[in-house]
Ligand SMILES: Nc1ncnc2c1ncn2[C@@H]1O[C@H](COP(=O)(O)OP(=O)(O)O)[C@@H](O)[C@H]1O
């Protein structure tokens with residue numbers, strides 16, 4: 001017997017600071033999710049600057065105002081995905097709003113901004129929010145949380161698979177078999193696109209990122225600097241582990257740009273992302289592994305994808321795009337948060353202790369009634 005379908009929106013604002021994503025998803029069970037529509041609302045320069053400043057130079061007033069602004073931007077993203085798919089807010093069972101992480105310091109705290117009450121008031125819909133706090137309280141890192149979706153929705157029933165998301169940071173989930181949590185391994189591998197973006201902006205401040213690898217392809221990576229950066233304690237630490245812009249952000253980018261100026265610096269950041277992901281797979285993921293399925297904006301960077309293909313070929317591992325296996329790879333994390341909201345609404349745990357290090361599975365988040 002299948003349950004009554006429920007309709008939810010999952011929101012996502014990632015470490016790339018590029019915008020807020022919204023996915024409209026229909027669930028007929030925790031392993032049955034259909035993506036109905038997806039949209040992304042780009043942040044304007046002012047919002048992106050506020051999000052960057054949040055880490056370094058914000059006052060309480062700045063943060064409070066950003067909290068409200070993100071709530072309104074979440075409303076805009078939801079309205080857009082409803083309009084584009086000709087749905088009404090009254091059809092929604094829930095909205096899942098994880099907010100935007102401004103400070104991630106496990107095991108002490110992981111703090112997200114974005115006022116969920118504005119969503120509840122605007123749409124009259126139940127809103128699930130604040131997903132990370134309970135996992136942190138249970139001794140976990142509060143991240144990554146996407147692995148539950150990787151396990152329930154995106155595993156392969158016949159063979160092990162790695163789901164790799166390359167956003168601002170990069171994270172992977174090893175799923176031995178679809179919808180079975182036994183043996184799942186998940187962790188952040190380190191920087192994804194955040195350093196590449198920053199280095200590209202050091203070369204040309206007008207750039208948002210190294211579009212289609214145009215800048216990095218004109219440069220040559222400095223292997224000495226890559227090796228030096230790979231000595232960071234984070235890379236040696238065994239999973240579970242998670243990271244963010246606090247560690248791999250503006251300060252590291254600035255240091256890299258002064259050591260390797262120009263396009264060579266961007267190529268060096270590309271090599272660091274590729275090498276840290278490849279080494280994480282070789283070191284921590286059980287062999288043999290036949291495929292890595294890549295989502296997130298990094299899958300659009302030809303240098304990153306080609307680099308991974310070359311590095312993983314020797315282990316017999318193919319690199320496949322999430323889009324070719326499931327749906328739009330930009331939508332994956334928003335769909336994952338829709339699933340986490342669905343689980344919370346149904347009283348089901350959303351964390352995988354193997355991924356976050358929490359002492360046990362927990363129902364995540366807080367629910368604002370409609
Ligand atoms: N055409 C492209 N060429 C190169 N990089 C791209 C391209 N499109 C997107 N990206 C990269 O993807 C990033 C956004 O990825 P995303 O998955 O949204 O990250 P996050 O989840 O952290 O917000 C951009 O910052 C950029 O680095």
Ligand SMILES: [Mg+2]
Pocket residue numbers: 013014015016017018019167
């Ligand atoms: Mg994004």
